[in-house]
Amino acid sequence: MHLSDLKINDIGIIKKINSFDSEVRRLYDLGFVVGSQVSPILISPSKLIKAYLIKDSIIAIRNSDASKIEVEYA
């Protein structure tokens, strides 16, 4: 399952990040590392981007990018 598949208020655990793109390293800095707990809490009017609660901060990621992150239910 991908991060983008999580419904609002679901809680997931990050399993794997499927990208070697150097820009995706940014995810690590924001706390998106394997084992982190993550939960989508807001969805934008366009529905193309969601905001996630991770390590006490709120980070928005586009669904097209969130689909590169594998998660499982906590």
Added chain:
Amino acid sequence: MHKKIALIGNPNVGKSTLFNELTNMHQHTGNWSGKTVGVAIGKHKNLTIYDLPGTYSLIPHSKEEEITSDFVIDNNYDIALIICDATMLERNLNLVIQTLEVTDNVVLCLNMIDELKKKGINIDIDKLSNILGISVVGISAKKKIGIDKLIDVINNFKSNKTIKIEYEKEIEDSIKSIDSINRFDAVRKIINGDNKLVCNYLNDIGIIPVDSVMKSIYNKCSEITNSVVKKDKNYSYKRKLDKILTNKITGIPIMLLMLIGILYISIVGANYPSSILFNFFAWFKNIISNILVAVHIPSVIRDLLINGVYQVLTWVIAVMLPPMAIFFPLFTLLEDLGILPRIAFNLDGYFEHANACGKQALTMCMGFGCNAVGVTNARIIDSKRERLIAILTNSFIPCNGRFPALISIISMFFIIESTFFNSLLNVLILTLLILLSIFITLIVSKILSKTILKGLPSFFTIELPPYRKPSVIKVIIRSIFDRTLFVLGRALIIALPAGIVIWLLANVSIGESSMINILSDFLNPFGIMIGLDGIILLAFILGFPANEIVVPIMMMTYLSNSHLVDISSLDTMKNILVSNGWTIKTAICTLIFILFHFPCSTTLLTIKKETGSVKWTILSFIIPLVVGVVLCLIVNGVFILFV
């Protein structure tokens, strides 16, 4: 003893607030990531403080982060002062641990310590200090709590760093084999693949350096956090406000209402002080005139000073100062509250459709204040392609220098009497114009990303910071002094020579007619073609140094032909324009041309500096000009055909 202090921290943790507090300087602050661009240097007694752009990590992704990363790793400072948001300790510790890999001389300061209790979080600061082996100070930069203690700690600094991070064995081996100035310099080189041998070795045994390193660091972060942070049972993120602000139905309308509200207050609130200023300057003009006559200044010089310099200078002040003095504080309040990232979040879908970056919404918002500032802030966009799109389209957003012109033309030609309802109508028309400029921004962004800046949207994230109550007095002082007076000062510096040039053009004749007539006659055919006239075009050209002076130049030029001097009200202004052939069509085309023409000289210079390229600077001049000319041609055509 003199000490050099590097101020380091994640974006938006209050670095600049602390910096201002320590140095009594006025670095702009705001509740969003990426506010500080470039390094600011300030002094506090014996301390020299370097305020570095916010970064999440010492492995840089953007130009801005590179500045910080290089500065920290090069280690030419005495103490690294790391400032953390105490409410998100775990993520902030990442940077702390990375910095501790560079130097032992670290002081950690936990900002927003006053918010912990309210949020139901408890941090054992002494324990944290023991685990890391460095001094940890809880502060609130905004409420000035703990600052004295922090300075005390810095002045009596002693290091007994105890924390040690252990990477995977293969990474540790690689660190030893690489030529480097410190451990993290080696780590950065391994991650960047600078050493081919090491790179191949790790690749062969299937280790992705960045994955491995970050895993080790984050494991340490959660280990530390788990042992020092305790959360109450009722700890939760307050999301009610965000639910409304980002809601499908209410989100965007609320943001539009906020925009309308700010504009309405600025316009209506500025009317009265503006007319007072106009009257005052008219009264003062007579006095100056009399003085100049009394001291026998030749009449030509007198005319130059009064009808050239004085007229333009006072005009710019009377028209610009009141709305700006209201607009900037209100805008700064929204900024401090943390609204801007929510706007970016709401609008991101449109930007994704345009193959652009959602952070462009932030640079767009800054553009409302000043396009040059918007262009500089495009640095927060990591992808070069998307940054260029944001830079090239920034001048589509009307800056504060253009608002007064828009407002006065709307008031003259679309509003019959000034009543409450009509002021609202004025604001609504202005809002429509702003929506048009946003719409054009998106269309042109899309066109750019399909043509000369081809590419798919890159990966992007944006942090939605907690809402923070701004301190109103600080906001007012800061926005008046730093923004309003800054922009006004710039306009005045340019208005002075412009006043002289216009007076000369109007009064120096070649043959029968004045220079200004010759120039405007020359431009007239083209002006008429796009629904304007030669004088309007000339005003835009002479107003290239600053958009603020376009309308004053226009009026002065019309006046120099009609020998009217007193222009104390909008009605007389309108009469002057109408007697010079203005119709509703001229007004519409002028409004469009104010939105879309070439950027002012300051913005262009900034674009040159930011892109380092003549090509992009020229394009950013041409693109909005073409858009403006095409739109004006269409409007003119429609009027000729149907009206």
